[in-house]
Amino acid sequence: MAAMDLNRMIQRLNDLIALDYDAVGAYEAAITRVDVESLRMSLRAFQQDHVRHIQDLSRVVTMLGGTPTQKPDLKGFLLKGFTAVTSMMGNEAALQAMRGNEVLTNRTYQMALSEDWSDEARRIIERNFSDEQRHLAFIEGALRNRIWEQTPVQP
Numbered sequence: 470m471a472a473m474d475l476n477r478m479i480q481r482l483n484d485l486i487a488l489d490y491d492a493v494g495a496y497e498a499a500i501t502r503v504d505v506e507s508l509r510m511s512l513r514a515f516q517q518d519h520v521r522h523i524q525d526l527s528r529v530v531t532m533l534g535g536t537p538t539q540k541p542d543l544k545g546f547l548l549k550g551f552t553a554v555t556s557m558m559g560n561e562a563a564l565q566a567m568r569g570n571e572v573l574t575n576r577t578y579q580m581a582l583s584e585d586w587s588d589e590a591r592r593i594i595e596r597n598f599s600d601e602q603r604h605l606a607f608i609e610g611a612l613r614n615r616i617w618e619q620t621p622v623q624p
């Protein structure tokens with residue numbers, strides 16, 4: 470199957486990069502609201518996955534002759550349905566917000582896979598999607614088990 474038009478592929482990859490930048494920012498806000506160290510470490514690792522997505526996707530954009538996006542699409546942040554993590558939030562609310570954000574990134578990556586990518590681009594998008602599924606499963610489990618109640622808060 471022929472890959473999609475080159476310019477369209479670059480545009481779609483840059484859309485994914487902007488989404489991953491938004492996710493990095495959302496995780497940064499969530500990490501400051503969470504006071505369970507083990508949970509913070511998991512969220513930090515997920516944030517690093519999103520940083521790696523940006524690096525890998527940017528490399529493909531450059532390879533295709535395009536210019537990788539270098540910033541979040543702040544204007545589109547709320548349009549895309551991201552839930553802002555605010556200073557009012559504690560552990561549970563921050564996790565609920567990040568669950569909503571991960572549902573969005575999962576849906577976006579899943580939809581992206583229906584397009585006709587080059588082999589290299591598809592390989593990276595599939596890997597990123599599997600990261601997203603792992604992030605969402607973890608957050609859903611953390612909410613279900615209310616793990617912030619089981620971990621004693623250090624004095």
Ligand SMILES: [Fe+2]
Pocket residue numbers: 492515519571574600601604605
């Ligand atoms: Fe994620």
